Amino acid sequence: MDLPVPDRQQQKGFMDFPHISTTHRNLMVELVSTMETRLATELLPSSLPADVQYYQNESGSAQGTLHIQTGIETSMVDFILGSWLHCGMPTGSSLDITTLTAYLNSKTDAPRFLIEFLQSSPTSMIIILDLPPRKDPVLHLNYLNTFYVDTQLDKQRQLLLNKVPEAQPYFPTSLYIRCALSPVSVSILINCDSQERMDEIIRDNVGPVAKELLEVWLNQCARGGTIELGELDKADLEKRDHLIKKMTVEIDLSSSLPRLFGPDVAGKVIGSIQQVFKT
C-alpha cells in the first residue's frame, strides 16, 4: 500500500508546542528560555539530525520533537533534554506529553531537574515537578537537608495541593519512577471542568511552583559549585545515574515509541537519546 509522504512543511520545532494551550505553551517557553539563557555559556548547540528533532508516524497522527543540548567540558551540566509528543487517538481525543529535564555530570552530586505534563484531554492532566535525587537520601542526611529541607520545596508542593481543589496526588504506575522521585516531588492529577480552569491552574498555581523549582535548581544544583567526590562516591553516583537513564529509556520510551511511530522512527529517536545517555 502506498501511503502519502508526510508533508514536512507542516513540521514544527520543539519550541512551537503547537498542540497545547497558549497558557501552557507560554509556561513551557518561559521555562526552557530561562534554563537556556542562564546556562547559555555552558551549552553546545543541538546536533541532532533533523528527522529526530521532529518526527512523526506515517499518517501524521503522532508527532514528536526532541531537543538536546550537551554541556561543555567545564560545565556541570551533562545535558538538557526537552521534548513534546502529540498522539491523536482514533476516538478524536489526543495525548500530549511535554517534558523538560536536565542531567548533571559527576562534577556534582546535586539533583536533576524534571518537569513533565501528560495531558489526556483539555480538562485532565498529570503533572510531575521535581528535583530527583542522585543519592539515596536515607543514607545521606546532609543531602536531604541541603536540597529538600533547606530549600523549603515541600511548602510549594503543599501550597499547590491546598490551592487547587481539583488536584489529587498521583502515584506513577512504575514503582521504579516512584522511587526515583524526591520526597518533595509534585506528582498530581488534575481533573477540572473546563479548558479555561485548566489554564487558570497552570498560570496561577503550577507555573509559579515550576518557576521556583527551576530557580532552586539553577542556583543550587546546576550552578551550585563543583564538589570533589572520592573515587568510591563517584563510582556510586555514576552507577546510579546510569541506571536511572537506562530505566528511563526502558519505562518511558522502549515500549511506547515503537508502537506510536513504528520501529524505524522510534529506533532513530531512542538511539539519539541513548547516545547522550551513554546507555
Add this chain to the structure above:
Amino acid sequence: MDLPVPDRQQQKGFMDFPHISTTHRNLMVELVSTMETRLATELLPSSLPADVQYYQNESGSAQGTLHIQTGIETSMVDFILGSWLHCGMPTGSSLDITTLTAYLNSKTDAPRFLIEFLQSSPTSMIIILDLPPRKDPVLHLNYLNTFYVDTQLDKQRQLLLNKVPEAQPYFPTSLYIRCALSPVSVSILINCDSQERMDEIIRDNVGPVAKELLEVWLNQCARGGTIELGELDKADLEKRDHLIKKMTVEIDLSSSLPRLFGPDVAGKVIGSIQQVFKT
C-alpha cells in the same frame, strides 16, 4: 507542689490496647498474635523493666507501653517492637498512637515491617502500613521486583484508596520518613463522620490489607531464607539500618516523649529502645 502518686493498679499491658475501639483492638491483637505465633520459636521473652513496659506521666493523662522481643541467635529477626501511647489533651480529646514494627538482622536484606495508627479523634486517623526497604530500590532492581512488584502489594494500596472515599494520601511531615517508606506504602489520612464508620473501615478495608502485608512479610521476609551478603554489601546494609534506627529515635521519640512524660520516664523508655536499636 505534691502531685498524687499514680495508681499502678490501673496500669495496662501492651496487649490490652485500652484506649482504642474494640474493632481496632481486635485487629491489633490479631496482628501481634499472628506475628508472635509464627515467630514463636525464634523470639526471646521480653526482658524490659516493668516501668518501661508500662509508663505514664505524673498526672496519668499520658500513658504508654513498650513491648520488645529480640530474636534468638539463629533467627533473621533482630527484634519486634510494639507500643501504644495515649495522651489526653486539655481539650478533652486524646491522641492514640499504636505501632507494630519488626526489624531483621543482616542475615537477610529483606524489608522491615511497619504498621502505625495515629488517631487524633474517633473519626480521624492516620494509617501507615509498609514493608520499608533496607536497600536503595533505585540501585537494586531485583530488590524492587522481588519485594514490591512481584508481591503485588501496590494493588492492595490502590484497593484501599479506591474503596474508602474518606481516605486520602498522607505525606509524613518528616521528609526522612517519606524517603524511608517503600513505593507501595499505604500512607493515608481517614476523616469520616462517625466512630461506627471508622470501625467499619478498619474491619473491612484496613484489616485485610494489614493482614496481607504481614503474611507477605512473614513468608517472604522474616522467613524467606537467609542470604550470603558480601562484606561491602553487609556494611552498607548495617549502615543504612543503623541510620534508620537513629533517625527513628530522633524523629519519633526524642522530642515528643520528654514533653509528654517528663525527662526521667522518657529517658528510661528511649534508653530501652536504644539498647535494642544499638544506637
